[in-house]
Amino acid sequence: TTDTTEFKYFETDTHGVIRQKKLYLDPFMDLYNSEILSYRISERPNAVAIMEGLEEVIQVTNDCPFRRTFHSDQGWAYQMKAYSSKLKEHKIFQSMSRKGNCLDNSPMENFFSLLKQEIFHGEIYRSFDELKTAIDHYIYYYNNKRMKKKLNWQSPVQFRKTAQHIA
Known part of the structure; x- marks a missing residue:
């Protein structure tokens, strides 16, 4: 599943004026274990970020034995x-939420909520790079260290690796 979320940060220009700016995160999540398989961070919503993230997640999931x-x-x-067209080219089925129903994409909305609660709310970021670095570190932590009850108290990556050993 995928979606886009927006973050605000503040930058001081060369005249000392503080300006509010925005950063956009476009992740792709595996619903099997909630792992973030691919993501892009950009200064504005744009097709390039979405398509680059899509290309990467297609490659990462290429060995999937089931219909994607x-x-x-x-x-x-x-x-x-x-x-x-990219999805069709790789024989990937496209599913979309019903209009105006955010519950259809609740796993991604939940990830955005966790991310914002754990590193964003109550913090002030003073540059794009500072916020981007915090998000990069969080996604690594989320995938590799953050345990989830529904994954038998393992991180998404640990859960995937454990399942591969059993199979």
Whole structure:
């Protein structure tokens, strides 16, 4: 599943004026273990970030023995011809949330909520790079260290590796 979320940060320009700016995160999550398989961070919502993240997640999941389904909301990025064509090219089924129903993508919304609660709310970031670095570190932590009850108290990566050994 995938979606886009926005973060605000503050930058001081050369005249000492503080300006509010935005950063956008476009992750792709595996619903099997909630692992973030691919993501892009950009200064504005754009097709390049979405398509680069899509290309990477297609490669990461290429060895999947089952039919792949990529889920999103009905945002402009996921309705692009290039996006849907790329999915068809790789025989990936496209699933989209019902209009105006955020519950259809609740795993990704939950990830965004955790991310913002754990590193963003109550913090002030003073540059794009500072916020980007915090998000990069968090995604590594989330995938490799953050235990989840539904994964038998393992991180997403630990759960995947354990399942591979059993299979």
